[in-house]
Amino acid sequence: MIEKKYLENDFNIVSVGADMPYDTYNADDEDESKVKTNGTIIGPKTTWTTQEAEAFGRRAVKLDAEGQYVQITLQEPASGLVVRFCIPDAEEGNGIDAGISLYINENAYKDVMLTSRYSWMYGEYHSHKETDTMKVRWSKNPKLGNPHRYYDEVRIKLDKVYPAGTMIKFQRNKDDYNFHRARYIIIDFVEAEVIPEPLDMPEGFLSITEFGAGDQVDCMEAINACIQAVYNSDGRYKGLWIPEGEFNFNIGRRGAGDVEGTRIFLDKGITIKGAGMWHSILQGSFASIYIRSGNCHISDFSIIGNETIRDDYNGIAGIEGIGTNTLIENIWIEHTKVGFWFSDRTDGVHIRGCRIRNVWADGINLHRGTSNSIVEHCNFRNSGDDSMAMWSDTYADVNNTYQYNTIQTPCLANGIAIYGGRDIKLLNNLIYDTVDNGAGISFGTDFNPPEISGTFLIKGNRLVRCGSYQHDFHYEVGALWSLWKFGAKKDVKVIIEDNKIEDSVYSALFISCNDNDSVGAELIYSSNNISNPGTHMVHISKWAIGSAKFVNNQATELKLEAFKNEGDFQVEAENNNWK
Missing domain, CATH: 2.160.20.10 (Single-stranded right-handed beta-helix, Pectin lyase-like)
Incomplete structure (x- = not known):
């Protein structure tokens, strides 16, 4: 058994998300005391296959000319940097390398090498190659179209700890490696920390x-x-x-x-x-x-x-x-x-x-009956499928908890996805910028789990700019998605409470049923705080069959009607600030 001392939480208590030791400097930050650039700010945009949609906050800075730069001023000391970037792919799809010049306090420090070898995909999810012994998703062939997965990262160890106030600049110079072939360099953000x-x-x-x-x-x-x-x-x-x-x-x-x-x-x-x-x-x-x-x-x-x-x-x-x-x-x-x-x-x-x-x-998958497990204070970014998943495949996952994690820009599917199981908790997670075919949080019976039962508690999470267009089902997915499919046993109470949902791409709360219905599931949406949804506060699809209760939910900055129920779905509502 794990010794008890390892189970004690020695992280700083934060209200939501992971306790991480770095500061983030967004390249598009308008506060010039932190960030300066003479490059071009791109975004915001949420459309799949655009570079803006995969950027944190849907905005980044493009450097496509000699002398263009992104400069940060350290607000805290740092000796390690992580730069999230995008450079073009090769014409044949196998990536290129390129350099960018790093300056510290206007003094040339080193050339930083970047590569697109680990980014850029094309085609369709099932289009490339699939046999009994090999399953390769997507393609590296640019001729198939649908380019996506644009960003990668480079980490840089500096020679010492530099104090707050130090200026760190990434600049394009004509003598940088592969300057002409790398027609542009996009910088999304820089993370800075003291390396222990x-x-x-x-x-x-x-x-x-x-x-x-x-x-x-x-x-x-x-x-x-x-x-x-x-x-x-x-x-x-x-x-x-x-x-x-x-x-x-x-x-x-x-x-x-x-x-x-x-x-x-x-x-x-x-x-x-x-x-x-x-x-x-x-x-x-x-x-x-x-x-x-x-x-x-x-x-x-x-x-x-x-x-x-x-x-x-x-x-x-x-x-x-x-x-x-x-x-x-x-x-x-x-x-x-x-x-x-x-x-x-x-x-x-x-x-x-x-x-x-x-x-x-996936960033993580607790699969096939993985139970009594905890994942906490982790950061997941740029995953190619669900950032955090629990998949009850053959056997039910039981009594698992995801808490105090931060998720950023999953390129496909959901920030957190729960496919069946029993007695599951999602607590105080922070999720940003879903891109394609998914929500910030999704739960239900997708992927044919054997059961969904007990109590699911989804509480205290914050979802920012979540939701996306679902290209398989051809509908708009909300930030928090209740998805019911197949014939799994449903004897579950799902409590969705005290979550904060901001700037969702489409609806904030979305209920859909594709091949079956949600009858047998008790859904309770309580005391959720929703601001500036892209469409509705609640959207219930025309296929949905079942019922849900909405209590003490608050919505502000609504653009459309708060509640849209297209299906034969029963709703009980009280003390919400919408009708």
Whole structure:
């Protein structure tokens, strides 16, 4: 079992969203004491396949001429930067590299290399390649149209901690690498933080370098040998250590991790720890951890994959497997198929303080009966499917909680999606800017779960600029989406209360039923605060059958009628500020 000390919340208590150590400087910020630019502000726009729609806040800055820049003035000290950017794709669709000049206090500091290798997709979700052994979604062929997934990120370690007031500028110069081929560079935002000092190796740990790991060799054999040495030590060694450095994992066999693919395999009870997520880096085509049986502790390093498209069979996850009684904290994952994927009745995985960015499918999925689990104080950004999902596939997920997480710009589907299950909680999460085919929060019976029962509590969340057009069903999805399909058993009370929904693309609260109905589900919408919805406060689709209760909900800045009920749906309403 996880020791109690790990379950105690040592994060700062915030009202909503994740407790993260960085400050964000939006490139389009009009406060010149923080940000200055002579580039072109693009947006706002919410239309799928536009670069504006995928930008945080639907606006960014385009630099398409020599001498154009984005400059931030640090409001707090910083020694590490993350820049979210977009550069053009190659004509053949395999990406280009380009440079941009970094200045600190007007002094040239270094050239920063950017790439579009890990961005840009085309075509349709099912259009590229799908066989019994390989499922590749979308395409890298620009001729298929529907360009999207524009943004990626680069992280930069500075040589020291720079004080508040320091000016940091990203500028296009004619001698930047690939200046003419990279017709533009779009900067969305810059994050700045103080990078903690590297952690020391704990007493009783084995370093992977003792087994031959280093920056000039492939490290798969070394790390797996270290794991086995710890596992076979009868407790003499407490875990394995990933020291400061970059460790490559590029030799292996493509395939599913539970069948034939090369992975880092963790046996039961293994602890793996690094010097910090900025300092210890596992990177490459097979930088992926597969937990075989749980009772592990994984912390304080980064996993940077090499996936360039979504491959549902061969693609690697950051961390996957059976995570029973496993603690995962302070892990940074990018460029993998998914961030976390736990399945096969995992019981009691706890994930906190992690950053999941630029993955090709889900940020996290608690799948196939994963239960009694908590994910908190994590940041998910630019996922290629649901940022956070619970999928009751064959077995119901039971008693899971997503709380105090921040989600930004999922390129497809929902910020948080719950597909069936029993006794689920979504508490105090912050969700921004959904783009295509999804809502900020979605719950119901999509993907044919075996049941949806008990009590679902969706409370204290904040949804900003959420909702999108659903291209499969051809309708407008609201910010908070109740979706009922198939014939799953429904004996559930869903309490949606004290949520704040701002600037939704379409409706704030949306109820739809595609193949069946919601009869058997008790829906209670209580004390939600809604402002400036794109269409209605509540939209009930013409297919919806069932009932819901609306109590003490407040709506302001309405453009259209507050309540639109197109279906044979029964509504009980009291003490709302709409009729």
